[in-house]
Amino acid sequence: MEPVFADFSTTPAQLSNAVVTHHRCGIAPSHLALGAGGHIKVDFTVDGWKENEEAVVTVTVLGTGAPMDVLLNGKTLAERLAIPADGGHSDPRDTVLSAPGDLLAAGTNILEIRSPEGSDTLLRLRAVTVAPAHEQDQARHALAARAANRSVVAFSAEVRAPGTTAWQPAPRLLLHVDLGESALPSQLSWRTADGSEAAIGLRADLTGFLGHRRAADGSVTEYRGSLAERWAYPEGTAGARLHRFSTESGHDNAWAPSGELRLLLDDGGALLERVSWTDRRGTTASIALSGVSPVAAPAVRQPGGELRDITRTVEDVEASDEFAEWGEVAENLLSKSHNKWLAHEDTAELTFTFAQPAAVAAYRLTSGNDCPDRDPQVWKLQGSHDGSHWTTLDTRTGESFRGRHETKEYQVASPASYARYRLGIEGNRGSDMTQLSRIQFLAADAPFPGPTHGAADFTGYRTTLGGDPVGYRGTTVPGPWSATPGQQEGQEAGDALPKLLAGDLGETARGLDEAARLIGKLAVYLKNS
Structure with missing residues (x-):
């Protein structure tokens, strides 16, 4: 008998030798939540089963005190089995049930787990496994191995x-x-x-x-x-x-x-x-x-040395305010176009997150297209590793731009490597709005020789x-390396009841016969959904 498991701790679910349908069931990031009258059905196949063999069904729940019914091929294994409450914690808890051999059949089998009608507590399912009694850890080991693959x-x-x-x-x-x-x-x-x-x-x-x-x-x-x-x-x-x-x-x-x-x-x-x-x-x-x-000794600009523009490595920018109605948003600051960022306030903050920590040796600000009184006049540039603790790198007061779309460069006295940079504008030239057209970040080339x-x-x-x-x-081992995924994700089914649970079936079929059988089952469910 091939291992049977359904792991609902991820989205999509991880399934082996199983197709799962559900009714009155919410799909949470770490479990399935069954309301009163809800159920799941695990459709799995057994080859060469003998009636004198015994199987073990293990149901893993997040402890809530919720009751459940468990049926195998329509026969009851447990009725209104109450899972004791765990004092407010949500640790996974296993319930192990014995399934007599005469309840299983060679070929298709259905395991059903229900939340009884009238239940006032959600049944939160984490995983289900089925295995022969003499190899009852087989499915759990297979589930654990699959989990380890998602590392x-x-x-x-x-x-x-x-x-x-x-x-x-x-x-x-x-x-x-x-x-x-x-x-x-x-x-x-x-x-x-x-x-x-x-x-x-x-x-x-x-x-x-x-x-x-x-x-x-x-x-x-x-x-x-x-x-x-x-x-x-x-x-x-x-x-x-x-x-x-x-x-x-x-x-x-x-x-x-x-x-x-x-x-x-x-x-x-x-x-x-x-x-x-x-x-x-x-x-x-x-x-x-x-x-x-070391962060304390980043590359520094040598006399006559060149700075390189690293603005393109900024992967996110957030503003304390922006004029989204006119498209004058913070993302425009990273573009070479003459679009601008506009805030409805005389003080503002802009936070930039880099793909990799970088030591900014200088930065450039470009004024907006109109209204000189909206130009920043007083600001601080700060750096942070975690977004909570900030170090001031440069402070400016009494600054001014002579014209529209003018670019001015400012040096950072002691560059250090940070993942985030924040431009805190503390005052402008008199307006109740603040604007800029562009911001650029520059770094010194790495010293040579030296580590990278x-x-x-x-x-x-x-x-x-x-x-x-x-x-x-x-x-x-020198990179770059291949980023080709090793597994495929499952496909979602339609919204009709019963619903086919989206799952990763990448390892569920171990041979052509099993693959053909599972594809046939999926086709039936999709056709009827």
């Missing part, structure tokens, strides 16, 4: 200062750690080149994390995150700070090849300098990257569960 994870993050109650948004955390063992991380700690540090523990299903961080200025905050997106490598890594290393392990002063390490850990701040982690198999590693350009960002090797150690620590070192 590129993005979290929405928040921070909270000690003694306060309100959480504040923080840059997203993007991570991927793979030693070639298909084992997801359980704990991580890291330090970046500006001195910032963080440590987190990850939920077993990778739907969130909790930890702490210390910013470059020494301030300490609580740190937490919730799952935003998840991909199978190399999806999700395009344009990210991905490291790939050819590694070696040291035993008794002798080094031997130990596979490839892929490492991606981006918290929106400076470049990674050191990282330690423990994975689900108990392997622990700690590495220090060499060749990372991202071109880092590492040295460290690693320890397997119950083993002794051994030396661990890596050599950078």
Whole structure:
């Protein structure tokens, strides 16, 4: 019997040897929410089944005290089975049910999970598996292996200062750690080149994390995150700070090849300098990257040296206000056209997020097309790694433009590498509106010789569960690398009831016969939807 599982912790759902339909069911990012009278049906196939065999059905829910009915081929396995409330927590909880062999049949089978009529509590389903009793872990292992394949994870993050109650948004955390063992991380700690540090523990299903961080200025905050997106490598890594290393392990002063390490850990701040982690198999590693350009010593402009325009690497701009009705929005500031940005206020803020941290050595402002009294006169340019803590890089007062569409350049005395820059306009030349036509950011060419960002090797150690620590070192594999996804996402069905659940079927069929059978089932459901 092939493993049967349906994992609803991601969108689309991850399915193996299964087609799922649903009724009165909400699709949340980490589960299916069944209201009273709602149900799902898992349509799966069994080959060569014997009546004297026994199967095990495992239903994983987020503990809510909600009852459920479980039926296999129309026969009841559990009726109004109450899942005990978990004190307000939402940890996944397993319910294991025995299915007598005579309830299963060679060929098509239907497993149905219902939220009983009249239930006043949502039944939140996380996953369902079916496996022979003598191999009851088979489906769970297959599910875990599929989850491990989706090892590129993005979290929405928040921070909270000690003694306060309100959480504040923080840059997203993007991570991927793979030693070639298909084992997801359980704990991580890291330090970046500006001195910032963080440590987190990850939920077993990778739907969130909790930890702490210390910013470059020494301030300490609580740190937490919730799952935003998840991909199978190399999806999700395009344009990210991905490291790939050819590694070696040291035993008794002798080094031997130990596979490839892929490492991606981006918290929106400076470049990674050191990282330690423990994975689900108990392997622990700690590495220090060499060749990372320190933030405190960025490239500086040499006498007669050239500056290069890095404005095109800005991937987002936000304004405290903009005149959207006339199309005079902040995005116009990054264009070479004569369109402008206009704010309905005499003070304003513009925040620019770069694809990679950059050391701005100079910046240029271009005045608008009219109304000189709207020109900025007093402002500060600031830099930040996390969007919360800002360092002032340049301050200007009493500035003026002699004409319309005039461009003026301003030097930054001490450039440093930041992921975000903010232009805080504190006053203009008398109007109740503020405008600019264009902003450009410039950086000095990197000094030579010297290391380049991202071109880092590492040295460290690693320890397997119950083993002794051994030396661990890596050599950078030069990029760029292929970004061709390895799996395909499922297709959504129509809106008629019952609805076909969108799912990733990339690994659900292991042979031509299974593929033909599943395609046939999908065709029937799509035809009738």
